[in-house]
């Protein structure tokens with residue numbers, strides 16, 4: 035699978051504040067006067083993020099975001115990070131990406147939420163333009179996150195709807211899972227639903243089935259951010275027979291997309307290793323599985339590197355890469371005709387040419 039970087043890929047779960055280039059973190063710290071970085075050496079900083087995030091706990095993993103958010107408190111910084119994000123994804127062969135971030139984390143120096151959103155959108159547009167100049171076509175959609183530990187979800191959901199014609203395609207809640215069940219934000223999810231707007235929920239990562247069940251049955255999540263712990267509702271007996279519990283069946287029957295992020299799951303302790311990641315079984319059972327990066331800086335990964343690692347662990351080939359890619363495109367929050375266009379005119383022809 036030498037050509038993985040050129041293969042068209044679709045990414046649904048990638049955090050803007052988890053994907054900065056280490057060099058950009060150092061340069062923005064210098065420019066904006068952020069003094070908290072553990073080191074100003076670019077290579078060392080890249081290693082520091084990966085090691086610090088490799089903690090086995092979601093809460094410690096999340097602590098590393100203080101530094102990325104710390105250097106993203108101006109409009110220029112936000113626009114730069116957003117443009118580079120799109121450039122890097124396009125360079126890795128991503129043709130459609132939904133990139134998420136929490137606007138409320140970027141108001142420490144007085145920016146309004148609206149200014150944050152406008153600066154990021156400007157950056158995404160600039161990134162698409164640079165990619166095109168470089169011969170790469172990529173489309174980006176934005177997901178606005180609310181942080182579970184704050185109480186601003188309704189306000190953020192309102193912004194997601196207000197900016198729906200300016201590039202925002204959906205809403206999410208992120209942050210620590212244990213102690214912050216998704217039902218705390220029911221008003222925000224209801225607001226999204228009555229406005230016919232889309233949302234996903236981080237669930238089933240640091241916490242188990244109860245969180246997934248609430249996200250789907252009480253909140254109405256269309257997709258699950260991670261959702262990897264759905265494996266706890268699947269029993270494999272010693273003779274290899276597999277039995278799905280009612281929640282796992284529901285998730286599979288309703289084709290609820292799982293935004294799986296293998297490297298991130300290993301770092302936060304949600305999976306023991308890539309080789310033992312539930313993605314192998316979930317794919318075999320034909321759940322609507324998608325492959326994602328989560329945080330490219332903290333995991334030192336890309337879509338290509340995630341696919342390469344999965345190919346090695348599970349023997350996946352081009353057939354599976356195409357299947358994951360079409361699964362993701364089907365599950366995107368853009369209009370049906372646009373999803374179909376990318377599937378039929380970009381993704382399928384490329385993989386068909388391989389055969």
Ligand SMILES: O=c1[nH]cnc2c1ncn2[C@H]1C[C@H](O)[C@@H](CO)O1
Nearest residue numbers: 049051099134135136179208209236
């Ligand atoms: O894997 C994750 N689970 C929960 N929250 C996360 C994860 N990765 C990043 N975040 C948080 C940290 C970021 O500051 C926030 C918005 O992108 O989302």
Ligand SMILES: [Zn+2]
Nearest residue numbers: 049236259328
């Ligand atoms: Zn995430």
